[in-house]
Amino acid sequence: MTTANFVDRPATAPIGEDLRGRVAFVTGGTRGIGAAISRSLAWQGATVAAGYGSHTAHAEQFRADLAGELQGHAECSVHQGNVGLPDDCRRTINEVIEQHGRLDILINNAGINIDKIVLKMSDDDWMKVLAVNLSGAFFLTQAALKHMVERGSGRIVYVSSLAGEIGNIGQANYASSKSGLFGLTKTVAREAAFQLERAGKLTDTGLGITVNTVTPGYVATEMLASVPEKVIDKVKSSIPLRRLGRPDEIARVVHFLASDASSYITGQVWGVNGGIDM
Template sequence: MSEQSTGLKGNKLAGRTALVTGGTRGIGAAITRSLAEQGADVAMGYGGDHERARQFQEEMQRQFPEGTFTVHSGNVGKATDARQTFADVVEQHGKVDILVNNAGITRDRTVLKMEDDDWDAVLQVNLSGTFYMAQAALKHMLERGTGRIVNVSSIIGEMGNVGQANYAASKSGLFGLTKTLAREALFHLERAGKLSPDSIGVTVNSVTPGYVNTEMVEAVPEKVLEKIKGKIPMARLANPDEIARVVHFLCADKSSYITGQVWGVNGGMDM
């Protein structure tokens, strides 16, 4: 079957299995598709929209008939859910080569109006959820000696934003978590004698999107959108595919010398 008829665009990730949290919509759906275009099988985590998840799974299977696509419901902000999801993916696929921590929520209010639950819920999903998933993945990947973890942060974590103290704190926290995970991965690989000149190792990186044209943006008033675009040197929003392209690049074997890094994809907003 030709690459054009299957939707494949390359083979950088052939034989790999990826788990993408929040992988059925928005940036997550674009990441899922980008990984599949490079030959990966993909397990997609999602929250509560079962119908949307099922439809996207069927769409992916039609577009990439030789691939395997599964969906997994759960709240990554709950440690038991996160670990069970990871275990389920390993059971169904046999392994996880790539973890993309993309799941995230917002509860926007200014600091003076923010309720305790607004703060706790966002930190729990965006930061703790990433930790729970990465912890499970790191153990699995260290045993195998190879793996890729990519944490999706946000430009808000770098610049802050009015009404998003909880979101900014959670996304900023991913920078320190990413760098520590990257260091610990190499520490354990070296101790186990699994580092060598030809090893692809276990790498951990973060991608920080700017403002992206997703479903969430559709609800933003046009005047507000124009104001946002006016702050972006490139004068436009990102397409989800532009974020996904960086993710699949970091997941490739030949990106093995890149770890503990923060990759901004923001149209020049933060230079």
């Protein structure tokens, strides 16, 4: 099985100016899909604040490596916190705003899984996954949205999962948490527009605040590195495009939803999965 070339693939987009002057906070932003998102936003000029839960040495190395790639084109910082704790969610949002002066883009990417069938899943297994994947996204959004409404613009993107759309054996907690992001997306999208209108900041020419979700399918990341080749082959055979996705392919869609070009798209769920759910 050859997945390393997907995991380690560098950003392929040329350095641009699409997000120059914007500040983006990417939770789980130093590994896998999150790292690809951080790179994509930074390569388009955004100041990127990458969140991480533990492994400070790895996070600092990621920051240093990204700074080296960018060669001064954009800034990058890293911020430690447990997304499963409401106070940490609020603290990291405030930390990013205090350090960089603003927050334009929130990418809710952090997630965990504790896989067991329903009959063997403990209370703790259920609560831990929901706390990070769904409640954490809510508390981060709550803190960021207040700032965005005050400024009159912003972008919020949730990274859900194919499992949230079709379910998966052994992932009742994970699938439920990722499915919950769909309802959160549509509700926050409506409320953001309502709040802007009430504040007199919803205009024909304004960028507004948009809220959307991306649902990756099977993506070649570190999580799949230990999966047997025959299992990967079976997965590929179920995908119309007959291959796994790459982290940078997810990142490009997130980047679009974070840009000015997506200002008329809100409350939507974008599948990036090779057609597996057709």
